[in-house]
Amino acid sequence: MHSVLMIFLDGIGIGKTDKDINPFFKYGFNTFTTLFGTIPSLKKPTLMNYRKYLFPVDANLGVNGLPQSGTGQASLFCGFNAPKFIGKHFGPFPFSTTIPVIKEKHILIHYKNKNVGSYFANAYPKPFFDYLNSGKTRLGVTAASIRLNNIPFNRITDVRKGSALTADFTNDRWNEKLGYNLPLIKPQTAARRLLRITGKHKFTLYEFYLMDHLGHFRIKNEFKRIYNILDLFLFTILTEMDYNRTTVIICSDHGNFEDLSVKSHTRNPALTITAGKYSEDLFSSIKRLDQVKPAIIKYCR
Known part of the structure; x- marks a missing residue:
């Protein structure tokens, strides 16, 4: 069986070569330099190396203003121009009139309805379920679609079984911030776990939101650790996957982290990497956020 793994990284664009504002140029990023030969920039946004493609994707979608997560992720996962649909960029949560589209058209639901197997690999802690049980409904795009389609969310038991990953995939933040006592795992181990999960399903999605938090200066004290674990995680995925x-x-939904001179999002192109069997087809087909889902379902049947 051919499997698709979609890793969503919130808020990473392709930016300037200025190391004073772009952390990729200030600190280096092994995934880029070792696997693609250099760090992507607005001067050189497209990189290729043996069935791996790194390239820019338009997150502005013909709408003025700064791209936002609600409309960006709706466009990315559901395959329609959400900012144009509502007349503006909107976030961080989905705009009300996009909710029916998110329920019906999310890429996870597409594969689920085809009965070929789709899986959302993120797990959620107890405070998330307390939030849902309180009657509150403001959720991100994927979580909203999962809830509206009555698909069970992964919990701590799934993390312990190795069938799901926490939000930072090492379990460190769940232990430190939420008082759990999960075993700490290395980023490389988490990546291998995700690859094993991927092999059991036609389509697997994992979401990583912490880079956008870093871009907004919300968790500055964790910058070095989060930056380094993501590099190790992605490097392991791209070097140990079955091509x-x-x-x-x-893929990402908008720029942010690549320009730390501002706390807001940017209009830079979103970072995208494809690798493996249909990587070239996806690379050739995707120019905008709303083309990601159609390209995946066209080539990765």
Whole structure:
């Protein structure tokens, strides 16, 4: 069986070569330099190396203003121009009139309805379920679609079984911030776990939101650790995946982290990487956020 792994990284764009504002140029990023030969920039946004493609994707979608998560993720996961649909960029949560589209058109639901197997690999802690049980409904795009389609969310038991990952995939933040006592795992181990999960399903999605938090200066004290674990995680995914049986797409919804001179999002192109069996087809087909889902379902059947 051919499997698709989609890794969503919130808030990473392709920016300037200025190391004073772009942390990728200030600190280096092994995934870029070792696997693609250099760090992507607005001067050189497209990089290729043996069935791996790194390239820019338009997150502005013909609408003025700064791209936002609500409309960006709706466009990315559901395959329609959400900012144009509502007349503006909106976030961080989905705009009300996009909710029916998110329920019906999310890429996870597409594969679920085809009965070929889709899986959302993120797990959620107890405070998330307390939030849902309180009657509150403001959720991100994927969580909203999962809830509206009555699909069970992964919990701590799934993390312990190795069938799901926490939000930072090492378990460190769940232990430190939420008082759990989970075993700490290395980023490389988490990546291998996600690859094993991927092999059991036609389509797997994992979401990582912490880079956008870093871009907004919310968790500055964790900058070095989060930056380094993501590099190790992505490097392991791209070097240990089965290139003949798997297609990986690593994508974002808007720029932010690549320009730390501002706390807001940017209009820079979103970072996208494809690797594996249908990587070239996806690379050739995706120019805008709303083209990601259609390209995946066209080539990764």
